[in-house]
Amino acid sequence: MSVSPSEPRVGVWLIGARGSVATTAVAGCAAVTAGLHPPTGMVTETPAFADCGLPALPSLVFGGHDTVDCPLPKRAEALAAGGVLPPGLPSAVFAELAAADREIRPGGPAPGDTRDTEELIDAFAADLQDFVRRCGLERAVVVNVASTEPAPTGTELPASSLYAAAALRAGCPYVNFTPSTGLHHPALASSAAASGLPYAGRDGKTGQTLLRSVLGPMFTQRALAVRAWSGVNLLGGGDGASLADPAAAAAKNAGKERVLADTLGTTPEGEVHIDDVPALGDWKTAWDHIAFDGFLGTRMILQTTWQGCDSSLAAPLVLDLARLTARAHEAGLTGPLSELCFYFKDPVGDGPSALGEQYAALVGFAQRLRGSDR
Numbered sequence: 001m002s003v004s005p006s007e008p009r010v011g012v013w014l015i016g017a018r019g020s021v022a023t024t025a026v027a028g029c030a031a032v033t034a035g036l037h038p039p040t041g042m043v044t045e046t047p048a049f050a051d052c053g054l055p056a057l058p059s060l061v062f063g064g065h066d067t068v069d070c071p072l073p074k075r076a077e078a079l080a081a082g083g084v085l086p087p088g089l090p091s092a093v094f095a096e097l098a099a100a101d102r103e104i105r106p107g108g109p110a111p112g113d114t115r116d117t118e119e120l121i122d123a124f125a126a127d128l129q130d131f132v133r134r135c136g137l138e139r140a141v142v143v144n145v146a147s148t149e150p151a152p153t154g155t156e157l158p159a160s161s162l163y164a165a166a167a168l169r170a171g172c173p174y175v176n177f178t179p180s181t182g183l184h185h186p187a188l189a190s191s192a193a194a195s196g197l198p199y200a201g202r203d204g205k206t207g208q209t210l211l212r213s214v215l216g217p218m219f220t221q222r223a224l225a226v227r228a229w230s231g232v233n234l235l236g237g238g239d240g241a242s243l244a245d246p247a248a249a250a251a252k253n254a255g256k257e258r259v260l261a262d263t264l265g266t267t268p269e270g271e272v273h274i275d276d277v278p279a280l281g282d283w284k285t286a287w288d289h290i291a292f293d294g295f296l297g298t299r300m301i302l303q304t305t306w307q308g309c310d311s312s313l314a315a316p317l318v319l320d321l322a323r324l325t326a327r328a329h330e331a332g333l334t335g336p337l338s339e340l341c342f343y344f345k346d347p348v349g350d351g352p353s354a355l356g357e358q359y360a361a362l363v364g365f366a367q368r369l370r371g372s373d374r
Contacts, residue, residue: 007055007056007058007059008055008059008137008138008139009059009060009061009135009136009137009138010055010059010060010061010137010138010139010140010141010322010323010326011060011061011062011063011131011132011135011137011139011140011141012025012060012061012062012063012140012141012143012319012322013062013063013064013065013128013131013140013141013142013143013167013172014026014062014063014064014065014143014145014318015064015065015066015107015142015143015144015145015146015160015163016064016065016066016144016145016146016147017062017063017064017065017066017072017100017104018064018066018068018069018070018071018072018075018101018104019066019075019145019146019147019238020075020079020084020237020238020282020310020311021145021177021310021311021314021315021318022064022066022145022318023072023075023076023079023097023311024079024084024085024311024312024314024315025062025145025314025315025316025318025319026062026072026096026097026100027076027079027085027089027090027093027096027097028315028316028319029057029060029062029096029319030093030096030097031086031089031092031093032045032057033057033058034092034093036089036092036093037086039057039316040316041312041313041315041316041317042316042319042320043316043317043320043342043362044319044320044323044324048363048366049366051370052327052366052367052369052370053327053330053331053369053370053372054323054324054326054327054369055323055326055327057319060319060322060323061103061135061137062099062100062103063100063103063104063105063131063135064100064103064104064105065104065105065106065107065124065127065163066104066106066107066146067106067107067108067110071097071098071101072097072098072100072101072104073090073094073097073098073101076089076090076093076097077090079282079311082281082282083283083309084281084282084309084311084312103131103135105127107124107159107163108120108123108124108159108162109159109162117156117157117162120162120166121162121165121166121169122166122169123166124162124163124166125166125167125169125170127166128140128142128166128167128170128172129170132170132172138330139172139173139326139329139330140170140172141172141173141174141175141321141322141325141326141329142163142164142166142167142170142172142173142174142175143174143175143177143318143321143322144160144163144164144174144175144176144177144178144180144182144201145177145178145314145318146159146160146178146180147178147238147239147242148178148179148180148239148242149178149180149181149242150245150250151181151250152181152185155187157185157187157188158180158181158185159180160176160178160180160181160182161181161182161183161184161185161187161188163182164176164182164183164185164188165188165191167197168183168188168191168192168195168197171195171197172197173197173198173199173325173326173328173329174197174199174200174201175199175200175201175321175322175325176199176200176201176202176203177201177202177203177204177314177317177318177321178201178202178203178204179202179203179254179345179346180202182201182202183199183201183348184201184202192335193335195334196334197329197334198325198328198329198333198334198335198336198337199325199335199336199337199348200321200324200325200336200337200340200343200344200347200348201344201346201347201348202344202345202346202347202348203344203345203346204314204317204318204343204344204345205342205343205344205345206308206310206313206314206317207284207286207306207308207310207313208231208233208256208272208286208288208306209256209259209345210355211286211288211304211306212229212256212259212260212263212288213259213263213353213354213355213358214354214355214356215288215290215302215304216259216260216262216263216264216353216354217263217353217354217355217356217357219264219290219292220263220264220265224292224293224294225292225293226264226266226268226290226291226292227268227269227291227292227293227299228268228269228270228289228290228291229260229268229269229270229288229289229290229291230269230270230271230272230288230289231256231270231271231272231273231286231287231288231289232272232273232274232275232286232287233272233273233274233275233284233285233286234275234277234280234284234285234286235274235275235276235277235280235283235284235285235310236276236277236278236279236280236281236282236283236284237278237280237281237282237310239310254346256272256345257271257272258345258346258353259345259353262353263353263354270289282309282310282311283307283308283309283310284307284308284309284310285305285306285307286305286306286307287303287304287305287306288302288303288304288306289301289303290302290303290304317343320343321340321343324337324340324365324369325337325340327369328369330372331369331372332372335349336348336349337349337365338350338351338361339351339361339362339364339365339368340362340365341353341358341361341362342355342358342359342361342362
């Protein structure tokens with residue numbers, strides 16, 4: 001896969017740029033571009049999205065913010081050792097990882113940081129603007145893939161909202177792949193509306209909730225009554241550590257519960273428990289136990305098990321979203337991109353909750369982009 005010298009370069013600015021998802025996205029983009037691996041999991045590489053003006057993978061330039069200083073090549077080596085990346089891939093795409101790492105800037109607020117809210121937003125926005133200028137980019141999309149933060153309890157902007165505000169200030173479209181507050185903070189509502197920028201989110205749908213968005217409509221369409229729906233998540237890595245905080249776990253579970261309420265038309269008994277198991281690393285297991293009634297009140301049970309690698313499930317979606325949002329920006333679209341609800345647990349804007357209907361909306365969005373002047 002190659003890119004024409006005249007092809008505009010598009011920036012992908014990752015919040016949490018040295019995390020597992022970001023590292024997998026950067027390495028994966030380089031591997032697909034070089035023809036080392038097929039684009040498995042990338043919806044935008046399927047025929048429904050051909051010729052709709054998406055930026056080519058080789059045209060993507062990566063950078064971002066992070067509060068840790070582990071270089072991307074070293075992070076990739078650790079992921080390969082854990083079975084997340086294929087053996088040998090970190091060395092094969094070392095140059096691309098190193099180039100992205102050079103574009104990562106310190107995030108915040110760090111302990112002891114004395115800058116106020118406006119100073120932090122200005123600094124983050126300046127980093128973005130410098131990235132666009134130095135790299136000769138036509139535009140840049142900001143994608144939050146950082147660890148989940150607890151829901152805010154006061155008026156002060158949490159870190160995710162500082163980055164979101166910086167994206168608006170720098171004139172960059174914004175995608176929140178996490179359940180963190182981001183643009184959802186009330187203090188940013190007017191700025192988001194006035195920005196004229198497209199944005200999407202929140203909380204990427206990669207595993208248990210993806211399955212729920214398929215099964216929920218199945219029960220409704222077959223007129224089966226769901227009495228209870230309980231779940232358990234076992235996961236490690238940075239996500240497991242952050243979700244060990246009950247407040248962060250509550251923010252994560254809100255999206256899972258919304259999918260059931262929206263697809264079933266009611267909220268069944270039961271809840272999701274999230275357990276941090278550090279030994280699992282980037283791998284997670286999700287169980288669901290569904291109690292439902294059939295004809296004449298016959299009681300039945302459906303149990304599901306989902307085992308997967310969160311980073312490899314999330315990374316292709318991050319690349320999809322960056323490409324789709326960049327193209328939406330190019331086409332002059334503004335406000336919440338509700339057609340991207342296919343990718344999220346708790347999507348912005350008005351859109352369906354069943355996965356099949358969400359996919360139809362996404363394909364319609366591709367057709368809309370295809371018809372836009374470029």
